[in-house]
Amino acid sequence: MVDMGELFAVFLRGINVGGVRIAMKDLQQALAAAGFAGVRTLLASGNVVLEADTGAGSVKERVESALRERFGYEAWVIVKTAPQVHAIVARYPFGSSPGLHAYAVLATEAETVTDLVGALEPSPTERWQAAGDVLYWEVPKGSSLDTNLAKRLAQAKYKPLTTTRNLNTLEKVAAALA
Template identity: 35%
Template sequence: MKYCAFLRGVNVKGTNMKMAEVCQVFKDAGMNDVASILASGNIVFSSDKKADELKKILEKAMSDHFSYEAYLFIKTQEEIESFWNGNPFGKDENLHSYTFVGNDGVEKVLMQEFENAAKADDEDAKIVNNIFYWQVPKGNTLDSTFGKILGKKSLKDQFTSRNINTFEKILKKF
């Protein structure tokens, strides 16, 4: 089966790694057809194992190799298609759209945080098919109230986010 692993916290705040080295860790852990998409920690691969088993194997391999606490979210090709196809926001040159990959139920936690946050004009969030989507004016991603909430340590093992365009690139790689 084909999968994509979304790594949390890669190449931010001092956790720097080369994607070629990450791919080698995946290969050494028994994954096949391994390739990276962008430098933000998106690794496509194939395996006969189930996603929950892969999560344990790959988090341990990444943690051991890079000496950090690795968090990965493993999704199937079908799930990736759902992320892409469910995007409720149209393309807009002035806005970024993000999709959140995470544990079951995290979309409700994120929506609660979003509803409690101060918002910029044109900032919006929606849940579609249990997937949380966020749209924010370009240049406001890290400065927005909600953007700052996303860095909370209490949430780091719950989700990671990607620009919606990343999902299109992943699907093309499949």
């Protein structure tokens, strides 16, 4: 494999849930055909590690374009560098608690996180902490669709701007970027 440059994690929004189904081998092939090197998918939920010789903004545009062309849907992705993914995992503020899910909401920019939480009050069972373009979120298992934040994240205006991953997934992505 030829080293093309920097390692990136690409997090796809909304695939393999609902109506958009993409096989990971097809995703890998589409991104390799778009000129990315070292394309690897992780799990079956739209997590990709790849190499590119351009910045994150260009990677985002190229990936979204390739997905639209190949799979025919309005693709939205969040792109992070390897150091950014490692920092997201290392900075998770709540520790680990039985019965709770640990999440990071990844956003396109810090202003999105600010708008997302705005004057929103956490449900009694959830807590969150904003950190730039990441919102750390902890919620009881089984209620991650019912809380105030979950309902806000489901609003159409946030779909192209955010995606959520649990901490375990982010740890696996970080390991793949090591």
